Amino acid sequence: PHPTHSSLEQSLEWVERLKPRRAFFTHIAHELGHEATNAVLPPHVRLAYDGLRLDL
Numbered sequence: 709p710h711p712t713h714s715s716l717e718q719s720l721e722w723v724e725r726l727k728p729r730r731a732f733f734t735h736i737a738h739e740l741g742h743e744a745t746n747a748v749l750p751p752h753v754r755l756a757y758d759g760l761r762l763d764l
Contacts, residue, residue: 716740723753732756 713735714722723731734756736745746754 716745720749720753723750728752730754732760732762 719733731753736755742755
């Protein structure tokens with residue numbers, strides 16, 4: 709990854725440490741397929757996508 713960006717593995721480590729109920733990753737490299745990556749992520753972690761709306 710870019711030196712100022714986190715890898716997928718680093719991002720998952722942050723999720724493990726912070727323990728949010730849900731997490732959405734943004735600015736993920738295009739080389740990672742959206743559906744294939746979501747399939748291997750924990751159930752409470754997903755890749756964000758253009759147009760995603762979250763109710764807070």
